[in-house]
Amino acid sequence: MDEFVVYVLFSKTTGKTYTGMTSDLITRFHFHNFKSTKGYTLRYRPWVVIHVEFFDTKKDALIREKELKSGKGREWIKKNILANYL
Secondary structure (H helix, E strand, O other), X not given: OOXXXXXXXXXXXXXXXXXXXXXXXXXXXXXXXXXOOOOHHXXXXXXEEEEEEEEOOHHHHHHHHHHHHOHHHHHHHHHHOHHHOO
16 A cells, blocks of 8 residues: 655755655655756755655645645744744
């Protein structure tokens, strides 16, 4: 059975966050920090994982990812998660 992860990355050097979803967090994190050759995450390296949530279905993970990427979700991250890193 696959497990899906919604994650939030944080760049200490720039203060930026990135929210994503995957079924293989370790590989995906490695990609964000080392393998990617273009895109948003390349510009703000290095990243640290600051939050993860686990889901049994891809559908549920995608719903949560979308919530966290909304205005209310970004505010929730800022208030509840980033407060520990700033």
